[in-house]
Structures are given as structure tokens and as C-alpha cells.
Amino acid sequence: MSITACYVVKDEQKFLDESLKSIKEIADEIIVLDTGSTDNTLEIAKNFTDKVISYAPKQKHAGAGQEARNESLKYATKEWILVIDGDEIFDKDSINELKCLTTNPKSIAYTVIQRNYTFNLHAPNFRFANKFTFPGYYDNRITRLFKNDLRLKFTGNIHEQIDASVISSGEKITGSNLVLHHLRELKGKEKEKQLAYLQTNLDTLKSEPDNIACNLGAAIIYHNQLHDYNKAIHYYFKTLELDNKNLKALINLSTLLIEQKNLDAANEIIGQGLKYHPESDELLNNKAVCLIHAQKYEEAEGIIEVILTADKENANALMNKGFISISRKEYDKAVEIYSKIINLAPNYIDVRLNKASVHILKKENNEAIEEAKEVLKLDRENEKAKKIIAVLNLRNHSKP
Numbered sequence: 195m196s197i198t199a200c201y202v203v204k205d206e207q208k209f210l211d212e213s214l215k216s217i218k219e220i221a222d223e224i225i226v227l228d229t230g231s232t233d234n235t236l237e238i239a240k241n242f243t244d245k246v247i248s249y250a251p252k253q254k255h256a257g258a259g260q261e262a263r264n265e266s267l268k269y270a271t272k273e274w275i276l277v278i279d280g281d282e283i284f285d286k287d288s289i290n291e292l293k294c295l296t297t298n299p300k301s302i303a304y305t306v307i308q309r310n311y312t313f314n315l316h317a318p319n320f321r322f323a324n325k326f327t328f329p330g331y332y333d334n335r336i337t338r339l340f341k342n343d344l345r346l347k348f349t350g351n352i353h354e355q356i357d358a359s360v361i362s363s364g365e366k367i368t369g370s371n372l373v374l375h376h377l378r379e380l381k382g383k384e385k386e387k388q389l390a391y392l393q394t395n396l397d398t399l400k401s402e403p404d405n406i407a408c409n410l411g412a413a414i415i416y417h418n419q420l421h422d423y424n425k426a427i428h429y430y431f432k433t434l435e436l437d438n439k440n441l442k443a444l445i446n447l448s449t450l451l452i453e454q455k456n457l458d459a460a461n462e463i464i465g466q467g468l469k470y471h472p473e474s475d476e477l478l479n480n481k482a483v484c485l486i487h488a489q490k491y492e493e494a495e496g497i498i499e500v501i502l503t504a505d506k507e508n509a510n511a512l513m514n515k516g517f518i519s520i521s522r523k524e525y526d527k528a529v530e531i532y533s534k535i536i537n538l539a540p541n542y543i544d545v546r547l548n549k550a551s552v553h554i555l556k557k558e559n560n561e562a563i564e565e566a567k568e569v570l571k572l573d574r575e576n577e578k579a580k581k582i583i584a585v586l587n588l589r590n591h592s593k594p
Contacts, residue, residue, distance in 0.1 A: 205232060475511070498518070
């Protein structure tokens with residue numbers, strides 16, 4: 195079966211070449227619709243396809259994404275469409291499954307795994323990884339592979355999706371194990387994009403104040419991008435007023451309250467969340483953090499062990515276990531835990547700095563210096579690592 199790869203891009207020169215290389219052998223046709231690039235995006239695209247289209251969406255912010263997506267579909271001539279972004283790389287191990295899905299289809303549309311690489315250890319469902327300079331990732335499922343069918347269109351003002359039109363056509367969406375590696379956080383434009391999303395959310399809330407997705411979206415952006423915690427808390431509580439079981443709101447709000455040291459309020463939200471989601475690793479980890487702050491280490495460790503029994507590589511649980519070990523002055527145990535994390539995620543700078551700090555507490559200056567040097571291999575300008583090396587070298591030279 196034949197496949198069209200459809201891109202909508204703007205200023206994607208950083209990763210577009212690698213993205214196009216990842217699909218050139220599987221795509222019979224490549225469409226690149228550019229919405230106003232000012233860098234070398236167009237030149238890169240033309241090295242792979244002659245179907246490069248410049249397009250200015252009529253809508254601004256809200257709706258512009260779905261408009262551009264749907265415009266790109268008009269140029270597709272092959273039987274199947276794979277939608278991919280300029281900061282996504284198609285996993286080479288997914289090639290055989292892609293061929294199977296499009297040769298012997300069981301459905302008109304398939305979800306793929308969008309693997310979002312991140313520096314944020316607290317991202318829901320974070321997993322350690324040793325890839326693309328990140329410490330780890332979290333997965334989303336999105337519908338990106340579907341038949342070239344005029345009934346199928348993208349909808350949604352913020353995160354445009356094909357799902358609604360598939361369902362309204364009477365067809366079904368089936369899961370797949372196809373993986374798209376998503377490198378958004380390395381682009382350096384995440385805040386600009388999130389602020390545009392915020393404006394769209396706020397505009398929508400003027401006419402739809404009870405829109406759950408927009409309340410939650412506004413809360414997350416105020417929390418993570420603008421650090422306006424009062425507004426974030428307002429929109430999290432509004433989300434929970436509309437949907438008191440909303441897991442993402444419960445996790446994020448309890449995390450924010452912990453960050454603000456408002457542990458009583460955090461515990462109340464965590465309790466509410468665990469009533470509906472008793473097996474949520476994120477809520478259980480947040481409960482453990484509250485117990486650690488209260489110096490109730492045995493209770494915290496009990497929760498952490500429950501999490502690690504089900505998921506021995508759970509990032510937050512391992513980090514919390516390391517913190518408990520330091521609090522108890524069990525430094526050898528802390529080093530062991532941090533070493534395990536480094537084996538899982540060699541690029542995780544913060545845990546290397548934590549390990550160096552424990553070596554300092556153990557008066558193992560040389561080991562701390564070596565760990566700081568590993569940090570500088572990953573980040574040559576890391577001030578904490580430079581300071582560790584400078585201070586410890588001075589101590590070593592001042593010894594009698």
C-alpha cells in the first residue's frame with residue numbers, strides 16, 4: 195500500500211532534515227506545507243520532495259492548526275496518510291509494523307505512540323531513557339495514520355485531531371505500536387507556543403467558561419510556563435469543580451501545593467485523588483513527598499516500595515528513595531540509588547550532581563570531582579559542577 199507523509203511546518207530547520215530522513219524510505223510521497231518559515235526550512239524540505247507548498251492560514255491562533263493540517267491533506271494522492279511534525283522522528287523499528295498496518299488494514303485509522311522527550315522528571319508517566327541527550331520521556335497516544343478519505347478532517351482549536359471525524363464517519367480507531375520520537379523541548383520555542391495556546395484557551399473560556407480542557411490547559415501553562423501560581427491554582431480548582439476526578443488536575447495541583455509548602459492543602463487534594471485513582475503512581479509519589487517533608491520517613495518509604503514493586507524504574511520513586519537515604523545519613527545507599535538512576539539515564543545531570551553531593555558528605559572528594567566532570571561533558575557551562583571541582587581541588591591541594 196502507498197503512503198503520503200504530510201508535514202505542516204514553520205521554522206523547523208533544527209530537526210526537519212533528520213525527520214525527513216526517517217520517513218523517506220517508507221513514504222511514497224512527501225507533502226510539506228510551510229506556514230511562513232524565515233529560516234532554512236524550505237530549502238531543507240526541497241532536498242526531499244518537490245511538493246513544498248507555502249500557505250498562510252486565514253485564521254490566527256485558534257483554528258490555524260486545523261486549517262493548515264486540512265490544507266495539507268488536499269495534496270495527498272496515496273492511499274494512506276502519515277501525519278508527522280518537523281520535530282518528530284519516525285522510529286526505524288516501526289517500519290515493519292507500518293507496512294503490515296497499511297497492507298492488511300484492520301481499521302481506517304491508527305493511533306501511534308508520540309514519545310515526548312523531556313527534562314521534566316515530574317512529567318506524568320515519566321520514564322528514564324538514554325536517548326537524544328534527555329534523561330527521559332513520557333508517551334501520548336495520537337491518531338496520525340489513516341486512510342486518505344475525504345470524510346476525515348482535523349478539528350480542534352488547540353491540539354487539532356482527526357479522531358472526531360473518524361468516529362462520525364462510523365469507522366473505528368485502532369491502536370498500534372508505531373513510535374514517533376518527539377524532540378519539541380530542544381527547539382527553544384516551547385514558551386512562545388504555550389503562550390499562544392494560553393491565549394486560545396482564555397478566548398474560548400470567555401464564551402465557554404465551563405470548558406474543562408481549556409480550564410486545565412490554562413492552569414498548566416500558568417503553572418509551568420508563567421509561574422503565576424495564583425492563577426494556576428484558580429484554574430486547577432475550576433477544572434476540579436467541573437470534573438472532580440480529573441487525574442491530571444489532581445496530580446498537577448497537588449504538585450504545585452507541595453512546591454508552595456502548603457502540605458495540608460496538598461494532602462487534601464491527594465486524598466481526593468487517591469479515592470478515585472488509588473493506583474496512580476504520581477499521586478502516591480506526591481503523598482510520599484508530603485510524608486518526607488513531615489519527616490515521616492518510614493511511612494514514605496512504605497509507599498515508595500509499593501510503587502517500585504509494580505515499577506522498579508519509577509523515576510520519582512527512586513529519587514524520593516534517594517532523598518530519604520540522605521535524610522537518614524545512609525550515604526552508601528543513596529550512592530547506590532543514584533548510580534542505578536544514572537545507569538538508566540546517563541544524561542540526567544541533576545542526579546549526577548546529587549550523587550556528587552553525597553560523595554562530598556562522605557568526604558570522597560575525588561569521586562565527587564569525577565561525577566562533576568561527567569556533568570561538564572553533558573553541559574560545559576554547568577556552574578554547580580564547576581564550583582564542585584574548584585572547591586574540592588582547593589581542598590585537596592590544601593591538605594597537609
